[in-house]
Amino acid sequence: MVNALLKEKHIKYLKSLDSQKETLEYWLSEHLRLNGIYWGLTALCILDSKETFQREEVIQFVMSCWNNRTGGFGPFPKHDAHMLSTLSGLQILLTYDAINLITEDSEKLDSVVQFIKGNQLPDGSFQGDRFGEVDARFSYNALSALSILGMLSPEVVDPAVEHILKCLNFDGGFGLCPGAESHASMAFTCLGALSIVNKLNLLTPEQIDTIAWWLCERQVPEGGLNGRPSKLPDVCYSFWVVSSLAIIDRLDWIDSDKLANFILESQDEIKGGIADRPGNEVDVFHTVFGLAGLSLIGYDNLVEIDPTYCMTYELTSKIHKYPY
Amino acid sequence: MQHGIKRKQWTKELLRHKREEDKKKIETYRALVEQMLQFRDNNNYSVEAMRLTTKVLDINPEFNTAWNYRRDIITNIGNLIDEKFWQDELKFTMIQLKRFPKVYWIWNHRVWILNNIPINQLKMWQGELIVVNALLEMDARNFHGWHYRRVVISNIEKLTKNSLNKQEFEYVTSKINKNISNYSAWHQRVQLITNMLSNDQIADKYDFMNKEIEYITNAIFTDAEDQSVWFYIIWMIKFPIVKELLGQDGYSKFLKELRENAEMINMDELEFSGKDNFWCLKIILEIDMIQNSFDNLTDRSVFKGYLEKLIKLDPLRQNRYKYLLSKLS
Numbered sequence: 325m326v327n328a329l330l331k332e333k334h335i336k337y338l339k340s341l342d343s344q345k346e347t348l349e350y351w352l353s354e355h356l357r358l359n360g361i362y363w364g365l366t367a368l369c370i371l372d373s374k375e376t377f378q379r380e381e382v383i384q385f386v387m388s389c390w391n392n393r394t395g396g397f398g399p400f401p402k403h404d405a406h407m408l409s410t411l412s413g414l415q416i417l418l419t420y421d422a423i424n425l426i427t428e429d430s431e432k433l434d435s436v437v438q439f440i441k442g443n444q445l446p447d448g449s450f451q452g453d454r455f456g457e458v459d460a461r462f463s464y465n466a467l468s469a470l471s472i473l474g475m476l477s478p479e480v481v482d483p484a485v486e487h488i489l490k491c492l493n494f495d496g497g498f499g500l501c502p503g504a505e506s507h508a509s510m511a512f513t514c515l516g517a518l519s520i521v522n523k524l525n526l527l528t529p530e531q532i533d534t535i536a537w538w539l540c541e542r543q544v545p546e547g548g549l550n551g552r553p554s555k556l557p558d559v560c561y562s563f564w565v566v567s568s569l570a571i572i573d574r575l576d577w578i579d580s581d582k583l584a585n586f587i588l589e590s591q592d593e594i595k596g597g598i599a600d601r602p603g604n605e606v607d608v609f610h611t612v613f614g615l616a617g618l619s620l621i622g623y624d625n626l627v628e629i630d631p632t633y634c635m636t637y638e639l640t641s642k643i644h645k646y647p648y
Numbered sequence: 649m650q651h652g653i654k655r656k657q658w659t660k661e662l663l664r665h666k667r668e669e670d671k672k673k674i675e676t677y678r679a680l681v682e683q684m685l686q687f688r689d690n691n692n693y694s695v696e697a698m699r700l701t702t703k704v705l706d707i708n709p710e711f712n713t714a715w716n717y718r719r720d721i722i723t724n725i726g727n728l729i730d731e732k733f734w735q736d737e738l739k740f741t742m743i744q745l746k747r748f749p750k751v752y753w754i755w756n757h758r759v760w761i762l763n764n765i766p767i768n769q770l771k772m773w774q775g776e777l778i779v780v781n782a783l784l785e786m787d788a789r790n791f792h793g794w795h796y797r798r799v800v801i802s803n804i805e806k807l808t809k810n811s812l813n814k815q816e817f818e819y820v821t822s823k824i825n826k827n828i829s830n831y832s833a834w835h836q837r838v839q840l841i842t843n844m845l846s847n848d849q850i851a852d853k854y855d856f857m858n859k860e861i862e863y864i865t866n867a868i869f870t871d872a873e874d875q876s877v878w879f880y881i882i883w884m885i886k887f888p889i890v891k892e893l894l895g896q897d898g899y900s901k902f903l904k905e906l907r908e909n910a911e912m913i914n915m916d917e918l919e920f921s922g923k924d925n926f927w928c929l930k931i932i933l934e935i936d937m938i939q940n941s942f943d944n945l946t947d948r949s950v951f952k953g954y955l956e957k958l959i960k961l962d963p964l965r966q967n968r969y970k971y972l973l974s975k976l977s
């Protein structure tokens with residue numbers, strides 16, 4: 325049983341991620357590369373070890389994922405741009421204080437804003453790319469990305485907000501679209517999006533109480549959090565649920581000590597990294613969301629993370645907040 | 649993003665062996681990808697290009713750029729496309745889904761095919777209902793499955809201009825009867841009832857609601873541990889629609905009987921296991937909070953007593969109960 329945070333091991337694990345080019349898994353996960361770098365880099369930021377990755381190399385890689393035809397970032401060079409990878413690209417640039425590579429290049433700025441706005445549908449929702457998949461995740465991607473660029477506007481925000489509010493269910497959870505079953509990851513995308521555009525006040529105090537109730541019922545006796553009723557706990561919900569509770573100021577509605585234990589027990593004490601649950605294989609996704617969860621509950625002096633953006637406050641304080 | 653994969657400790661020997669095996673696979677895969685992207689950059693929309701995407705997607709179904717290219721090929725390939733072509737495309741995604749049921753991109757592609765088939769659309773979507781039935785038979789809580797079911801149903805409804813609410817209501821009822829903890833089905837029950845009511849599809853609404861009350865009463869006496877049915881009950885007691893249908897008297901009677909039943913189940917459990925059932929207590933609280941707002945029958949000290957009990961019984965969420973206590977004073 326592990327009951328301390330293995331910081332050094334996690335740093336070593338995160339450092340090793342880029343030297344995996346001789347494994348098949350590395351190449352089969354190209355479609356997540358930019359997201360993966362953002363997850364790894366943010367994990368390092370929480371551990372106060374940003375310098376572990378080579379700044380110049382990473383920035384160069386991000387810019388090589390820029391898609392000239394459509395604007396926006398693909399997850400890997402020559403891949404099509406997508407809302408998910410576009411946000412990751414911008415998050416990485418912001419983390420390295422290099423967002424000016426986009427904001428000071430008017431052609432690029434125009435085309436990325438165009439790419440994002442172009443994916444908004446008449447009902448205010450967003451598709452991931454031109455092929456029409458709609459998901460509240462993409463609304464979050466859009467608002468977060470435009471916020472990082474300082475390019476939010478009422479024409480985009482107002483219909484987006486209207487659509488997000490329709491994803492709120494009777495039980496206090498949010499679905500991926502109106503009518504879809506509540507899922508904890510959607511609580512983060514919807515509340516996070518509302519928080520970015522400063523519209524949380526559209527939720528009534530009763531709604532906030534119901535939302536927080538559904539969220540705190542995600543904690544199971546082992547201490548971990550699940551994503552839906554009667555499901556197993558999973559470390560990634562340490563972020564989705566805890567950030568949501570933090571955004572609506574109800575962080576104390578779950579037992580943080582028990583949650584911390586569940587996350588710590590999911591560490592790999594030999595090679596570092598955090599898994600979805602104790603005894604399972606680790607990955608960068610669960611490593612960052614486990615660490616972010618720990619940071620949000622104030623564990624062990626980790627660098628503080630902003631629940632709205634899933635980046636450290638030090639970084640998000642540079643974002644010009646909407647309404648401008 | 650991996651879920652549910654047991655940790656394995658790699659010895660140096662195992663690692664060396666894996667790397668050797670991977671080396672060949674990586675070479676093949678990268679060569680295929682390279683060629684495919686080159687084809688794409690040359691706007692090659694041929695059968696050969698299509699085959700190339702098949703090969704890539706067989707190895708890596710998560711490669712969304714390959715799916716995108718495949719769709720562009722289909723759109724541009726022109727008169728080569730007949731009914732068999734579309735059938736084959738559906739078959740291809742089915743084989744993929746059997747191997748990788750949780751990959752979003754495959755589901756998206758399937759929806760895209762169905763939206764773009766120029767012929768027999770209704771027959772195709774009706775076929776999807778059989779597919780999604782089978783999927784939810786295997787995994788009754790499958791998130792993609794329920795989402796896909798809603799997409800399928802709404803497309804059939806659009807094409808036939810006929811509501812399937814009643815049929816779907818029977819479907820979710822059968823799912824709940826099989827497993828009372830099927831939260832996905834309870835969720836869908838709420839959607840359907842709301843929809844049927846707003847479209848005036850229930851002839852005797854009063855009777856319908858009373859049957860619904862009977863149904864949940866049976867449910868809580870069957871399994872009072874699982875939170876699924878309780879969330880549904882919260883919807884019933886809180887949403888104005890139910891109160892409107894039952895009328896003030898009917899609604900008060902419903903709350904009163906529900907409260908008595910919750911108390912009874914709790915007493916039984918106390919006797920049987922020595923422990924309170926905290927969902928029963930939570931529901932009693934909700935009922936008391938509602939009643940407090942329109943009449944003042946309930947005693948505050950009773951309310952406080954339940955909250956103090958819950959703080960001990962359900963310590964994970966004790967601060968929620970403390971918050972409710974503080975709202976009381």
Ligand SMILES: [Zn+2]
Pocket residue numbers: 558559560561600610651
């Ligand atoms: Zn997870």
